[in-house]
Amino acid sequence: MQPARYEKSISRTDAVRFIEAVGELLREVLREAQALRHTRTGNVITYSRKVFIPLTRLCRDRCAYCTFAREPKEPEPFGLTKAEVLAIARTGERAGCKEALFSLGDKPETRYPQYRQWLQRQGYASTIDYLRTMCELVVTETSLLPHTNAGVLSEREIEQLRPFNASMGMMLEQTSTRLLAPGQAHYRCPDKIPDVRLKALEAAGKIGIPFTTGILIGIGETPGERVDSLFAIYELNRRYGHIQEVIIQNFRAKAGTLFEAHPEPDLLEILRTAATARLIFGPEMNIQVPPNLSGDNYGSLLSAGINDWGGISPVTPDFINPESAWPQISALQAVTRQTGYHLRERLTVYPEYLRARRWIPDALRSRAEQWLDQSYLVNSEKEGR
Ligand code: SF4
Numbered sequence: 001m002q003p004a005r006y007e008k009s010i011s012r013t014d015a016v017r018f019i020e021a022v023g024e025l026l027r028e029v030l031r032e033a034q035a036l037r038h039t040r041t042g043n044v045i046t047y048s049r050k051v052f053i054p055l056t057r058l059c060r061d062r063c064a065y066c067t068f069a070r071e072p073k074e075p076e077p078f079g080l081t082k083a084e085v086l087a088i089a090r091t092g093e094r095a096g097c098k099e100a101l102f103s104l105g106d107k108p109e110t111r112y113p114q115y116r117q118w119l120q121r122q123g124y125a126s127t128i129d130y131l132r133t134m135c136e137l138v139v140t141e142t143s144l145l146p147h148t149n150a151g152v153l154s155e156r157e158i159e160q161l162r163p164f165n166a167s168m169g170m171m172l173e174q175t176s177t178r179l180l181a182p183g184q185a186h187y188r189c190p191d192k193i194p195d196v197r198l199k200a201l202e203a204a205g206k207i208g209i210p211f212t213t214g215i216l217i218g219i220g221e222t223p224g225e226r227v228d229s230l231f232a233i234y235e236l237n238r239r240y241g242h243i244q245e246v247i248i249q250n251f252r253a254k255a256g257t258l259f260e261a262h263p264e265p266d267l268l269e270i271l272r273t274a275a276t277a278r279l280i281f282g283p284e285m286n287i288q289v290p291p292n293l294s295g296d297n298y299g300s301l302l303s304a305g306i307n308d309w310g311g312i313s314p315v316t317p318d319f320i321n322p323e324s325a326w327p328q329i330s331a332l333q334a335v336t337r338q339t340g341y342h343l344r345e346r347l348t349v350y351p352e353y354l355r356a357r358r359w360i361p362d363a364l365r366s367r368a369e370q371w372l373d374q375s376y377l378v379n380s381e382k383e384g385r
Pocket residue numbers: 059060061062063066067068069104105106151189191
């Protein structure tokens with residue numbers, strides 16, 4: 001393998017050229033992306049064994065591609081009960097999961113009075129209060145490490161959740177304000193205003209929690225806007241160092257949504273975007289593309305210099321993309337091996353953030369250490385257990 005030539009971040013001009021590369025330039029971009037990944041992790045590709053907990057599917061936003069968010073349906077409840085959360089978490093625990101991914105809509109109490117009243121009757125002051133209680137429950141009653149994906153959060157809200165979350169996440173998606181206009185992907189979505197999301201990412205940086213973010217591609221952005229979104233993440237990470245992973249997620253059209261006929265990015269577009277992201281972020285960043293959104297072709301995504309497949313659940317579906325089942329972990333292992341790489345299980349927190357002690361509360365850190373080997377990945381004897 002030739003040493004990577006783009007050791008430092010590339011310019012915006014080059015990034016725009018690379019994200020649309022064809023022919024020899026495309027081959028060069030992919031080669032460089034692979035070389036940078038090799039500098040970082042050799043031939044190791046990681047994933048996190050997780051259980052997915054969809055705490056509430058109510059949301060105040062109306063993204064044109066979403067099937068996760070639902071209208072409140074009577075009779076109650078409007079979210080999972082403690083018993084349901086624990087039952088899901090314990091199923092995951094028995095299946096060897098280490099991560100409990102809490103996923104929920106954005107600030108539903110500001111849109112639905114019946115949900116607000118339901119929260120009050122349960123004794124919760126807000127969705128964040130409800131979420132914090134459930135994260136604490138999982139930490140107290142199981143061996144799992146919670147990772148929360150609750151949309152836009154303030155510094156105060158992140159502080160509230162931090163003692164019971166090893167890491168957190170929120171996709172930036174795109175920084176283009178054009179996508180807020182009528183007919184566009186983020187019309188009537190106050191939490192998709194780019195500045196609001198950038199502020200939330202900054203809040204996570206100020207607090208210093210390992211944070212997962214990324215871009216959603218193919219929702220109406222131009223190649224240049226896509227590059228701008230990647231550079232916005234790059235800049236925040238340059239200032240705070242808290243971005244542990246950048247996800248390149250491709251839009252999938254879902255029946256019954258406003259975007260059901262919207263064209264999906266093809267494999268080439270995903271490859272070019274992921275490889276350009278690798279060239280922007282260099283060897284230091286973890287770059288992930290979900291394997292369940294590219295059909296049977298997902299093995300070829302490794303040619304774009306990615307080093308992670310993200311969270312895979314052996315027990316719960318992908319509630320965000322329910323039409324796209326996660327591959328079996330044994331199949332993921334086989335595909336990764338056939339492509340010349342070695343699949344390893346990681347925790348929700350990446351090794352570099354576990355190694356530097358300041359990023360995670362001590363109690364969660366000790367919990368994580370029971371599974372780790374010297375590389376801060378899951379000890380092979382404890383994988384899937
Ligand atoms: S994608 Fe997220 S923010 Fe948008 S409507 Fe769905 S749950 Fe809400």
